[in-house]
Amino acid sequence: MKLSTRGRYGTRALLDLALHSDESPVPLKDIARRQQISLPYLEHLVTPLVAGEIIRSIRGAHGGISLLKSPEKIRLSEVIRLLEGSIAPVECVIHPDICPRVGSCAMCDIWDEIRKAICGVLEGTTLQELVERQRQKEASRNGETLGSEGAVRAEQPKDT
Amino acid sequence: MKLSTRGRYGTRALLDLALHSDESPVPLKDIARRQQISLPYLEHLVTPLVAGEIIRSIRGAHGGISLLKSPEKIRLSEVIRLLEGSIAPVECVIHPDICPRVGSCAMCDIWDEIRKAICGVLEGTTLQELVERQRQKEASRNGETLGSEGAVRAEQPKDT
């Protein structure tokens, strides 16, 4: 149940793009440098986002990628689906026909509840919200400067 | 973000055990046959559940596995954690120290929300509930017999 680097790097790249978007497109090179992702790998991560019409790309000098929709309209669910494929934790939730136990398996219900729970979070989060969160974090990080640096990690989740 | 066969087979095996538990232990061979899991593979799946003291095993003739706790006290979260390891979709949620962006990364918040959402479902589901659900499904499947067999698949999730 782990996210691959596609999901992790891809979302970070998209957030980075949103944070650095003015009018002109943002070169992959810049995103790669800021996010510490290798450029040739990032190119592959970006492809499905272009195909999914979340961003568009412009070749040539001063080229790069830019958002096709305003950040409030970009939901994380859509992004993750493009980067990672289906969100469902098991296949049979999506394709009931491949499971011989279809309709008589109590586990499938639970797997689908998990799918819905995950979708709920992703559906309810827009790129705009991520941008705001990120800006806020960086601002409060600057205000922090002196003193107890370690105070950031307030509460650690006990749970896995 | 897919569950491996460990999680899928393991939970099915445990549910099968709960459904077929009387006083005597249930041989792995029977579970393997009913659930269509290869016996040598099932042996490996069962190991962490024994280690986690959810079930115990008895060797020798008439041996097998049996539940160590009553089904109402066995939460799916515990089972999945034993079978699949941490539920968190990314490592940095559990070990913030391995992430250079710790405390200043908006994505981490989201990944943790997802972890919580998944935990919520798993924490809130006991083996007893699964048993009841499963019995109910099988009962209604028997009452079905004649007529429109296909009526089972009422609503199909559009969403991934």
Next chain:
DNA sequence: TACCATGTTGATTCATTTAGTCGACAATAT
């Protein structure tokens, strides 16, 4: 026009994980 900066695509590599098998062994009932 020539050239440089950029994105596109497919092939390829390498490491890791997953899924599964097998054999030797330990324990228990009959």
Next chain:
DNA sequence: ATATTGTCGACTAAATGAATCAACATGGTA
């Protein structure tokens, strides 16, 4: 004793993940 069952570690094969690279397409700029 012996048949039956679980335990454990080694092993293998296939799939996936994480990249890298080269050849190409395209758009600015001198």
